[in-house]
Amino acid sequence: MEPLLRVENLQIEFRTLRGILKPLCGISFDVQRGQVFGLVGETGCGKTLTGLSVLRLVPKPGRIIAGHILLEGQDLLVKSESEMQQIRGCQISMIFQDPSSSLNPVFTVGSQIVRVIRQHQHSTEDQARERAVEVLGAVGLPDAQRLMASYPHELSGGMQQRVMMAMALSCEPALLIADEPTTALDVTIKAQILDLLQSLRNRLNLTILLITHDLGVIAETCDCLAVLYAGHMVEIGSTADIFAAPLHPYTKGLMSASPHRANRGQPLAAIRGTVPSNPGTLVGCPFESRCGLAFDRCRVDKPPLFQNGKAHQSACWLQSAGGEQ
Amino acid sequence: MNATQHPADKPLVQVKSLVKHFRLPGGWLSGGPRILHAIDDVSLEIYPGQVLGLVGESGCGKTTLGRCILRLVEPTDGQILFEDQNLLALKGDALRRLRQQMQIVFQSPLSSLSPRFRVFDVVAEPLQTHSNLRRHELEATVLGLLEQVGLGQQHLDRYPHELSGGQCQRVAVARALALSPRLLVLDEPTSALDVSVQAQIINLLDELQVQRGLTYLFISHDLGVVQHISDRICVMYLGKLVETGPAEAVFDSPLHPYTQALISAISVPDPTVRRQRIVLPGNVPSPVNPPPGCRFHTRCPLAQERCRVEIPALRQVSEGRSAACHLV
Numbered sequence: 225m226e227p228l229l230r231v232e233n234l235q236i237e238f239r240t241l242r243g244i245l246k247p248l249c250g251i252s253f254d255v256q257r258g259q260v261f262g263l264v265g266e267t268g269c270g271k272t273l274t275g276l277s278v279l280r281l282v283p284k285p286g287r288i289i290a291g292h293i294l295l296e297g298q299d300l301l302v303k304s305e306s307e308m309q310q311i312r313g314c315q316i317s318m319i320f321q322d323p324s325s326s327l328n329p330v331f332t333v334g335s336q337i338v339r340v341i342r343q344h345q346h347s348t349e350d351q352a353r354e355r356a357v358e359v360l361g362a363v364g365l366p367d368a369q370r371l372m373a374s375y376p377h378e379l380s381g382g383m384q385q386r387v388m389m390a391m392a393l394s395c396e397p398a399l400l401i402a403d404e405p406t407t408a409l410d411v412t413i414k415a416q417i418l419d420l421l422q423s424l425r426n427r428l429n430l431t432i433l434l435i436t437h438d439l440g441v442i443a444e445t446c447d448c449l450a451v452l453y454a455g456h457m458v459e460i461g462s463t464a465d466i467f468a469a470p471l472h473p474y475t476k477g478l479m480s481a482s483p484h485r486a487n488r489g490q491p492l493a494a495i496r497g498t499v500p501s502n503p504g505t506l507v508g509c510p511f512e513s514r515c516g517l518a519f520d521r522c523r524v525d526k527p528p529l530f531q532n533g534k535a536h537q538s539a540c541w542l543q544s545a546g547g548e549q
Numbered sequence: 550m551n552a553t554q555h556p557a558d559k560p561l562v563q564v565k566s567l568v569k570h571f572r573l574p575g576g577w578l579s580g581g582p583r584i585l586h587a588i589d590d591v592s593l594e595i596y597p598g599q600v601l602g603l604v605g606e607s608g609c610g611k612t613t614l615g616r617c618i619l620r621l622v623e624p625t626d627g628q629i630l631f632e633d634q635n636l637l638a639l640k641g642d643a644l645r646r647l648r649q650q651m652q653i654v655f656q657s658p659l660s661s662l663s664p665r666f667r668v669f670d671v672v673a674e675p676l677q678t679h680s681n682l683r684r685h686e687l688e689a690t691v692l693g694l695l696e697q698v699g700l701g702q703q704h705l706d707r708y709p710h711e712l713s714g715g716q717c718q719r720v721a722v723a724r725a726l727a728l729s730p731r732l733l734v735l736d737e738p739t740s741a742l743d744v745s746v747q748a749q750i751i752n753l754l755d756e757l758q759v760q761r762g763l764t765y766l767f768i769s770h771d772l773g774v775v776q777h778i779s780d781r782i783c784v785m786y787l788g789k790l791v792e793t794g795p796a797e798a799v800f801d802s803p804l805h806p807y808t809q810a811l812i813s814a815i816s817v818p819d820p821t822v823r824r825q826r827i828v829l830p831g832n833v834p835s836p837v838n839p840p841p842g843c844r845f846h847t848r849c850p851l852a853q854e855r856c857r858v859e860i861p862a863l864r865q866v867s868e869g870r871s872a873a874c875h876l877v
Contacts, residue, residue: 266743380832410606411770412829412848415814419828437744440773440816463820479818481748483777488797491755492777494748498713 226297227254228431229278229399234291236273236282237504246504248273249455250291255399255448260425260432262446262463264439264478268499269452271435275401278433279318280308295399314344317392321404323384327376333360334372337391344395359390362427364420382413386420393424403435418445439482443467448535451475454503454510457529461536471538474511509541517542559632560594561732561764562618567591567627569613573837585837587613588624589788592863595732600758600765602779602796604772604811606833609785611768615734618766619653620644631732649679652725656737658717662709668695668720669705675727694723698753715746722753726761734766739774751778772815776800781869784808787844788836790863794870804872806849843875851876 236248248270255261263271276282278293280300293300295315303311320326328336337356341347347355353372360368363386376384385405392400402421406414422445424430434446442449443463450460451472459472470476480493487493497514500506509515512522521541530543569588575581588610595601605611616622618629620636629636631647639647652675655661662671672691676682682690695704698719709717718738725733735754739747755778758765769775775782779796784805792805803809810827817824829848834840840847846856855875863873 266745382832410833411772411811411814412606413832415810415826415828418816419826438816439744439818443818443820443822444816467818467820478744481745482818483748483751483773484815484817488777491752492748494752495745496749498715498746 225256227294228257228259228296229255229433230292230294231274231278232292232294234274234277234293235289236270236277236286237289238286240285244504245502247286247455248277249504249510251450251452251455251457252291253450253457253460255431255433257398257431258425258429259448260421260434260446262442262449263433263435263452264437264442264449265452266437266478266499268454270455271437271452272403274452275318275403275433275435278399278401279312279316281312310344313340313392313397314395315397316399316401317395317397318401318403319385319388319392319405321407323381323388323408324376326388327384329376332373332375333379333387337372337387337394340391341394355394356390359394360387362393363387363390363424364416365390380413381409382416385409385413385417389420389424393428393430396428399431399433401433401435404437405434406441407436407438421445439478451478454499454506456503456510456526456539458511458540459536459538460529461533461538465533465536471532471536471543472511472540473515473517473542475538477514509539558596561597561632562595562766563628563630564591564593564614564618565628565630567614567617567629568625569610569617569622570625583837586788586839587836588617589839590627591785591788591790593783593790593793595764595766596781597731597764598762599780600767600778602775602782603766603768603785604770604775604782605785606770608787608833608836610788610836611785612736614785615653615736615766615768618732619648619651619734621653645679649728650730651732651734652728652730653734653736654718654721654725654738656740658714658721658741659709661721662717664709666709667705668700668707668709668712671709671720672723672727675724679728690727691723694727695720697726697757698723699749713746714742715749718742718750719753722750722757726757729761730763732764732766734768736768737770738767740769740771747774754778772811784811787833787839789844789873791845791874792870792872793863798870804866804870804877805845805874806851806876807845808872843873 232252234248234251238245251274263274265271277288334356338352341352341355357368360371365371365386406417425432446463448462451458453474459475470479477495481495483492495514503510508523509527512518527539527541529537529539531537532543567588568590571585571587573583573585575583603611613622617624669691672694673687676687676690700719739750767778776796782796782799783790784792786807792808800812803812810829813827831848834847842858843856843861846852861873861875863871865871866877
């Protein structure tokens, strides 16, 4: 079956006065219809940039220098700007980490949602308002009529994030990109939002690209995931496979570095060192400098993705013996 | 990490019925000044050599409590005893001497370090303020401190912007340790860091605690981290202490409905575990106008009539464990 979203060998380059940075060095993945696909990694690994490039919103001076992004088989990178306008918000929507800075403080919640709806659909003001009230109800906000007239600052963080989701879903997009949707929220509110994402997905058969640094969130919500490190994809596969048997040393490191019940009282298995600053210039494996298992080949050759099992791949030379390229 | 608690031990810090209200300025539009109830009648003890974890959501008063203990914020009412000295009665020189015994590490490493100070100056400043070391002694001490937190000679002349978040936090820890304090208040020390770096800093804090026999007040909203590092735990909700007890016991069998919900909301990085999450309805009410009775009753799944009117006291439930709930 054709995937809803296919990202192929995506590469991004930033030309700055200090030289050329390459924060994404070839990312490829498929998101199937109805799936929740997770992108996980630490700060600066390129996960948000991947999300933005699907909407063609890579900030300047960044440019997509290679690759394809196919939505239902159509390459988004060859679309004109006005065609993209129609796709954003209508076929693909995105919600961001900080809801308070994504909403416009000087317009009411209602007028912001109505505007999105009227931008994309031929509807009257009244029809759009009706639809807005409906989606506000769908994301679990009580008293939607009154909410339409309130300003973002009158709402709590959790409610703002729900408004963002209502806005994103108002034109029934095929794909929702959720960039760290729960990171800025408190524990109990985070639980509410995760619950909502799950129920929306079941109810609307929504496809979600979930970007997060939190492995716990991934384990609870995603069907498949890709692990990014310094602009490279180091592992991809189903959530069950990866959590049962992570292949890449970085994925293993991430899993054992987070504190939980099982490792209470023992030192955490920290990953030494820090992320390389310009991964585009590396010749070997991007994780080589922090990897406890690195050997000679890792320093000179970049490992490709090796197949291990049906849909589980990892980019590590240690897999080259067992798997096939 | 020393899980054994000796009730015979005298607490290092005793907080008794602490209250902190902030007066919010208000014009005629908002109906005059309002009172924000940041901390209301909180009592707790911190035992020497232990890690006390203080958890709660944003706005529950945990940071204010940490700052009150250092007297960075003046409490409205109540008592704080450091050993036997009443901290709130101290002034001038006596307060300054006592402050050498307690230090703080803040959440955001970049904003808690002056951008104009080099690493050496940052770590040397407390030493210069409180002691008369000669230059070469000062240099040796600073280098020793940096080595203890995993940095070295090459970092001495760097400015904070040249360091990574994890390295900045190490510098902040070195500065806090400079005067060999007995109590460290750690206010969300790892929240701004990535998982792999967070693990490095937690391990460092763990090691230092054991080596130097330090006492920590570890403030965090991240239950996973608190569970890992703490001996005892205090849970706060909207300015009130709702539960305290040994970390293991609280995480295994939380008593208060709020603690139960918090713990059920920890996401476990294991897709085979399907846990029943208790999802609390609604939002945390504003501390400017806290609900009457039990402050949690607006969101509590078990709330009864009594909870709406009567404030539950923090009662001892079993050895070392207390909860503030009518139903426990």
